[in-house]
Amino acid sequence: MPGAEHAAFAIFLQQLVNGITIGSVYALIALGYTMVYGIIELINFAHGEIYMIGAYLGIVLLSLLTAVGLADASLMLTMILVFAGAMLVCMMYGFTLEKVAYKPLRGAPRLAPLISALGMSIFLQSFVFLAQGARPKVFPHLFSGVGFDLAGARVTYIQVFILVVSIVLMIILNYFIRRTKTGKAMRATAQDRRMAALVGINVDRVISTTFVIGSLLAAVAGVMVAMYYGFVDYFIGFQAGLKAFTAAVLGGIGNIPGAMLGGMLLGLIEAFGAGYISSEYKDVFAFSILVLVLIFRPAGLLGEQTPQKV
Amino acid sequence: MKKQVFALAAALVVAAAGFATDVTAATYKIGVAGPMTGDQGKMGQDIHNGVKLAIQEWMAENPGHKVETVVGDDQHDPKQAVAVANKFVNEGVIGVIGHYNSSCSIPASTVYLEGNIVQITPASTNPTFTDRGMWNVFRVCGRDDQQGIVAAKFVADKGIKRIAILHDKTTYGQGLADAFRDALKKNHNMEPVFYGGITQGDKDFTAALTSVKAQNPEVLYFGGIYPEAGLLAKQAKDLGINARFMSGDGTIDPEFVKIAGKAAAEGSWLTFSPDIRNIPTAKASVEAYEKQFGPVGPYSIYSYVSAKILLEAVKATGAKSARDSKKIADHIRNTTWNTAYGTLKFDKKGDVTESPYVVYETRDGNFVQITGLNQQASK
Amino acid sequence: MAAIVRRALDTPAVRPWALGLWFGLLSLPLMITSDPGYQDPYGYHGAHRALYVFATVVVVAYLWQVDQAIWPRLSPAGRKRVGIAALVLTVLTVLALRDVFGQALHGTLAGVGGEGLVYLLAGVFLVYALRGLTPDTTADGGAGPGVWQRHRRWLAPVGLVVLLVAPIFMNRYTADVAVQVGIYITLALGLNIVVGLAGLLDLGYVAFYAVGAYTYGLLSQGLGIPFWYALPLGGVLAAIFGVLLGIPVLRLRGDYLAIVTLGFGEIIRIVLNNWDEVTNGPNGILGIPKPKLPFEFVIPGVPEWLDPAGELVIGGVLRTPHGLYYVILAIVLFTVFVVNRLNNSRIGRAWIALREDEVAAEAMGIDTTKTKLLAFGLGATWAGFAGTFFAAKQSFISPESFTFFESVIILSMVVLGGMGSIPGVMLGAAALVVLPEITREFALYRTLIFGLAMVAMMVLRPQGFVGSARRAVELRGGDEPPAVKDEAATDQSLYEAQRR
Numbered sequence A: 001m002p003g004a005e006h007a008a009f010a011i012f013l014q015q016l017v018n019g020i021t022i023g024s025v026y027a028l029i030a031l032g033y034t035m036v037y038g039i040i041e042l043i044n045f046a047h048g049e050i051y052m053i054g055a056y057l058g059i060v061l062l063s064l065l066t067a068v069g070l071a072d073a074s075l076m077l078t079m080i081l082v083f084a085g086a087m088l089v090c091m092m093y094g095f096t097l098e099k100v101a102y103k104p105l106r107g108a109p110r111l112a113p114l115i116s117a118l119g120m121s122i123f124l125q126s127f128v129f130l131a132q133g134a135r136p137k138v139f140p141h142l143f144s145g146v147g148f149d150l151a152g153a154r155v156t157y158i159q160v161f162i163l164v165v166s167i168v169l170m171i172i173l174n175y176f177i178r179r180t181k182t183g184k185a186m187r188a189t190a191q192d193r194r195m196a197a198l199v200g201i202n203v204d205r206v207i208s209t210t211f212v213i214g215s216l217l218a219a220v221a222g223v224m225v226a227m228y229y230g231f232v233d234y235f236i237g238f239q240a241g242l243k244a245f246t247a248a249v250l251g252g253i254g255n256i257p258g259a260m261l262g263g264m265l266l267g268l269i270e271a272f273g274a275g276y277i278s279s280e281y282k283d284v285f286a287f288s289i290l291v292l293v294l295i296f297r298p299a300g301l302l303g304e305q306t307p308q309k310v
Numbered sequence B: 001m002k003k004q005v006f007a008l009a010a011a012l013v014v015a016a017a018g019f020a021t022d023v024t025a026a027t028y029k030i031g032v033a034g035p036m037t038g039d040q041g042k043m044g045q046d047i048h049n050g051v052k053l054a055i056q057e058w059m060a061e062n063p064g065h066k067v068e069t070v071v072g073d074d075q076h077d078p079k080q081a082v083a084v085a086n087k088f089v090n091e092g093v094i095g096v097i098g099h100y101n102s103s104c105s106i107p108a109s110t111v112y113l114e115g116n117i118v119q120i121t122p123a124s125t126n127p128t129f130t131d132r133g134m135w136n137v138f139r140v141c142g143r144d145d146q147q148g149i150v151a152a153k154f155v156a157d158k159g160i161k162r163i164a165i166l167h168d169k170t171t172y173g174q175g176l177a178d179a180f181r182d183a184l185k186k187n188h189n190m191e192p193v194f195y196g197g198i199t200q201g202d203k204d205f206t207a208a209l210t211s212v213k214a215q216n217p218e219v220l221y222f223g224g225i226y227p228e229a230g231l232l233a234k235q236a237k238d239l240g241i242n243a244r245f246m247s248g249d250g251t252i253d254p255e256f257v258k259i260a261g262k263a264a265a266e267g268s269w270l271t272f273s274p275d276i277r278n279i280p281t282a283k284a285s286v287e288a289y290e291k292q293f294g295p296v297g298p299y300s301i302y303s304y305v306s307a308k309i310l311l312e313a314v315k316a317t318g319a320k321s322a323r324d325s326k327k328i329a330d331h332i333r334n335t336t337w338n339t340a341y342g343t344l345k346f347d348k349k350g351d352v353t354e355s356p357y358v359v360y361e362t363r364d365g366n367f368v369q370i371t372g373l374n375q376q377a378s379k
Numbered sequence C: 001m002a003a004i005v006r007r008a009l010d011t012p013a014v015r016p017w018a019l020g021l022w023f024g025l026l027s028l029p030l031m032i033t034s035d036p037g038y039q040d041p042y043g044y045h046g047a048h049r050a051l052y053v054f055a056t057v058v059v060v061a062y063l064w065q066v067d068q069a070i071w072p073r074l075s076p077a078g079r080k081r082v083g084i085a086a087l088v089l090t091v092l093t094v095l096a097l098r099d100v101f102g103q104a105l106h107g108t109l110a111g112v113g114g115e116g117l118v119y120l121l122a123g124v125f126l127v128y129a130l131r132g133l134t135p136d137t138t139a140d141g142g143a144g145p146g147v148w149q150r151h152r153r154w155l156a157p158v159g160l161v162v163l164l165v166a167p168i169f170m171n172r173y174t175a176d177v178a179v180q181v182g183i184y185i186t187l188a189l190g191l192n193i194v195v196g197l198a199g200l201l202d203l204g205y206v207a208f209y210a211v212g213a214y215t216y217g218l219l220s221q222g223l224g225i226p227f228w229y230a231l232p233l234g235g236v237l238a239a240i241f242g243v244l245l246g247i248p249v250l251r252l253r254g255d256y257l258a259i260v261t262l263g264f265g266e267i268i269r270i271v272l273n274n275w276d277e278v279t280n281g282p283n284g285i286l287g288i289p290k291p292k293l294p295f296e297f298v299i300p301g302v303p304e305w306l307d308p309a310g311e312l313v314i315g316g317v318l319r320t321p322h323g324l325y326y327v328i329l330a331i332v333l334f335t336v337f338v339v340n341r342l343n344n345s346r347i348g349r350a351w352i353a354l355r356e357d358e359v360a361a362e363a364m365g366i367d368t369t370k371t372k373l374l375a376f377g378l379g380a381t382w383a384g385f386a387g388t389f390f391a392a393k394q395s396f397i398s399p400e401s402f403t404f405f406e407s408v409i410i411l412s413m414v415v416l417g418g419m420g421s422i423p424g425v426m427l428g429a430a431a432l433v434v435l436p437e438i439t440r441e442f443a444l445y446r447t448l449i450f451g452l453a454m455v456a457m458m459v460l461r462p463q464g465f466v467g468s469a470r471r472a473v474e475l476r477g478g479d480e481p482p483a484v485k486d487e488a489a490t491d492q493s494l495y496e497a498q499r500r
Helices: A004-040 A047-067 A075-105 A111-132 A157-179 A181-191 A193-198 A203-229 A236-251 A256-277 A282-296 B002-017 B038-061 B078-091 B102-114 B144-157 B171-188 B206-214 B226-238 B254-260 B280-293 B300-317 B322-334 B373-378 C002-010 C015-031 C049-073 C076-097 C103-111 C115-133 C146-169 C172-197 C206-222 C227-249 C254-274 C321-343 C346-356 C358-363 C368-394 C404-417 C422-438 C440-460 C469-476 C482-490
Strands: A147-150 A153-156 B027-034 B066-073 B095-097 B118-121 B137-139 B163-167 B194-197 B219-223 B244-247 B269-272 B337-339 B342-344 B358-363 B366-369 C292-300 C311-317
Touching: A004 A047, A004 A153, A004 A157, A004 A181, A004 A203, A004 A236, A004 A256, A004 B206, A047 A075, A047 A111, A047 A203, A047 A236, A047 C015, A075 A111, A075 A203, A075 C015, A075 C440, A111 A236, A111 C015, A111 C404, A111 C440, A147 A157, A153 A157, A157 A181, A157 A203, A157 A256, A181 A193, A181 A203, A193 A203, A236 A256, A236 A282, A236 C254, A256 A282, A256 B206, A282 C227, A282 C254, B027 B038, B027 B078, B027 B102, B027 B300, B038 B066, B038 B280, B038 B300, B066 B078, B078 B102, B078 C172, B078 C368, B095 B300, B095 B322, B102 B118, B102 B137, B102 B171, B118 B300, B118 B322, B137 B322, B144 B171, B144 B219, B144 B269, B144 B358, B163 B171, B163 B206, B171 B194, B171 B219, B194 B206, B206 B226, B219 B226, B226 B244, B226 B254, B280 B300, B300 B322, B300 B337, C002 C015, C015 C049, C076 C115, C146 C172, C146 C321, C172 C321, C172 C346, C172 C368, C172 C404, C172 C422, C206 C227, C206 C254, C206 C368, C206 C404, C227 C254, C227 C368, C254 C404, C321 C346, C321 C368, C321 C422, C346 C358, C346 C368, C358 C368, C404 C422, C404 C440, C422 C440
Parallel strands: B027 B066, B027 B095, B095 B118, B118 B137, B163 B194, B163 B219, B219 B244, B244 B269
Antiparallel strands: A147 A153, B269 B358, B337 B342, B358 B366, C292 C311
16 A cells, blocks of 8 residues: 555656646647648637547548458558548648638738638538537547556556657657758748748748648547547537647747647646646636736747737 | 618518418427437437327327427527427417426426426426426426435445545536435435536546546546546546446436447446336337337437326316416326326426436446336336 | 649639539548437438538539629629519528418428428528628728618608517517527627727627626526616626726737637636536526516407417516517617717727727827727627626526527627628628528528638628628728739639639
8 A cells, every 4th residue: 555645646647647648639739720820820710620520530430441341450550541541631621721711811801811710610510510420429449448557647558659649740840840841931931921922932832731731730639539538529629729729829829849838738737727726627727828828928938029010 | 772781671570470370279289399409419309209109199099189299499508498488388389398408498497387388398307497386397207316315325225435426517417416415415424535527528537537536436426428427437447446437317328338438337337217128017108119210218208208198188187278287287296197107196396206216237338227126026 | 734634623614523523522531420320310321421512512613603704794783683583582482481382382392302402592592682782882882871871860760660569460489589689689789899890809708798697697696686777787797897808818919819708708607607606507597587667557358369368468577578579679779879879989980990900090099908998898798788688588597508609609690790880780690590590490500501601701701791881991901912912813723712
């Protein structure tokens, strides 16, 4: 029988694990917000729905592949195909989303694209509801439960998987933005769109690419969450989108390591707040932090304080 | 331009006038209310199907009478429920079977009271519904507090001491959890080791469950419905909590097992009304229902029974319209009813006198009734 | 190769098919359902539904091309004629569906499965009726003083009399719908101050509605304060909350503001749901008294169609929707009056200046802080009134009536009706309450259509159906550098909205 101190430490450690897991998911979704905001200075309200669609696609594809018998033959190959399929389709959705709801409004004042994005988010949510039905979907329990004990805290392999995948993706993304030609074009566009156009960057293509990459990351997050909770309904996009946006703002919107940091911090705040203060007010903590950060440090923790463009 | 605006408004009004349909005299209309579409649509459809079956049977037994249903979709929104209630009053229904959610039944009932209409709910279990001393409300299902008492007695009899309680912060979930906690304290002098809420619609409950784990409970009681219940059971197992999962009628759904996974759901205790398939008096009705509408839902037969009671009362009192509702209500209250659920009697408030709850255990993915079997056999 | 494909995709004969194929493909994976337990009330189920998407998109794209070929060439008079014809057709189709022409026709329609098609047709007619009868304000440079101004002298009293006698022709249900229309008009006009005039996107507006409702709910339960005192109190309290929210978010720009207000709305709802000691948590507040008038007359012996009980009660406790109708009518008239005055006042102009260009407005000597706070406060006031009335009408309130979706509905009323335009917003509110009531069969598709309509409205007609001229100019003009704009215009995108 471990001592009371040890038990309290185990609880603390467990909350840390809980927070980091949910934080990595927030971080992955937050990347999509941050990239889009960095380039067109718009919140992509529908981004959370892309994540939700990714989660649904994970379930649809897995049940399809199970039906043809592939899942029994090779689980590894099945999972690779599920992720690839979900990523591909979500990229198509991201691309179309930009063309339909954002591009026609590129010259319009800010209110117009915000409302059209909100409309798109509502549309996608009810589309999935109509297409897939109201009942929550269940992801087959393939990986749940297996894990190991870490100083009294329980860690499942899928939690480790989520953390590793998130970090790897973020490193790749960071490399992509800093080193590749497209990445440089994205940064140039983010700094000054007109100037970028003048030096021969195809601004439209860059914006499209941004949406597509953001959607890809959201798809990965969606499938992983479906695997982790084993459960998807059509509301998850709204809630997660809001949290991920908070994470992006917390870290400094437009800043990629910032999104990672913000996501982790938000996950930890939620876990410790719910664990040690009150689980009923969990969402209040998240939103209060958002409000406080915006008031006292609008550029976020890692963001640079820039004078407002006039 | 403004002229056109008015023209449009006029057109809308004309169109709106279209839904003022006339009341035809020779037929009875029964209002059926519940969430007919959306995420709870299945529950509303179950209620509707149960009423349909009752009407078919009743019309076959009583040729010459014609009964129609008027369906109201409250979309589990209290505001829509009031709109539906006004529509029913307007259409001159002689009684209402519904609503499904307590949060809809309660505000709607005041409209029915005012419109002089009897309301029988087949599914709203919140005590407040009948506790307000209204003459026009009845409920054929049980009450949350009765459910809490049954659950508390069950765990106390098992000699269980450490109980953690969670609820989903909804009218239903918190009501159930509070009833359970109060019954533990009052009847068995027990205090839960943990009591707290989670957010309905959330997916990650590990933070709250970690706090539960610290208390090392023997039973984890959850007031809420199946999606959260399934996730809680699963995440509790993943966290290594070795408590028995326990919940109420909102969880008794095959989806619960699917979401939790067979392993995590195994052994869960759930309180609900006795399995309709174990009740000999219900056999014929269940068969007739399943032939037409597919598997019976948890409240299908309750709504069938509600509609039967209403129709019999209308016939017995010779009521012509909702003006005779007081007579109908008195008749319902003063009669012993032979129904698919056995004999039912209503008390002054409009609740059934016998608490209908029993405990089920989840065994290999199925819900098996484990208490109250003897009483039924003797019935 | 790519260039050839691109050019082929752009030909009018190919494009609709290409679009259909794209959207069909896009929807296909989500149309595959693995859940046999789900009962779709409409019986649509399975992957073949992607074909419906394909067909719908192809048809709409073709219709769009036809529309684009004909509509711009129509004269304003011609458009008006099309509008009137479409309006008549709309009413006729709706009446046919409401079996006003007899069950036989309705039965036939339903029998051949044409009911959905007729609804679709009614929808198309309605769009053209609105399009034809509400001229594009940018095209003719604004509506000018308009019919209202010219005939105000007699239009106002006639309208008032119509509104006052209307309940006689209403049954309980229609009166209840009319009361709901009134609530939403008040809400939408209030939100219009914040969004339409001041240009601040508030996604947590429902919070103020909740403040009003709980003000009356709690005061009536705790202190027995009657409705008439609670009504101004609810408004004032909501205004205070509006200002309190306004202070921290003043510095935030559009998108941040949207998110913070959204978060604020959620915080209010979560607090209401959890603060059991005060708000009774999810169980809400029961038995809130209805408004009571100090006098009461009973007129006996009225015909039954007027009142089932055979007597007409005027005054006393306003239990029926008919009684409540007059209360909300008074609130709506007051709202319209004040909002109209505000619109043309110094503050109103300051709001618009702020919306158009904050920096320029500040340079012109407008106190932006004060102006924004006023917008939040004055906008919230109406939500407070509406909330107080809502609590009295429902006599039961619980946090689930104040969700984010409610904010979205109010916002759609403002957006679809026409941001900044008072008649537009009122029409938007009326339409979004009445249309779902008429087409209850389509309750499932309601949010789908809402979402699509919001996108379409922003892309195709940002000023709304009855836009204000000033607003239209702003929404059309851009603050974007022309170089990029030109490039965007030459880009052969997959789905290019023609901005006329």
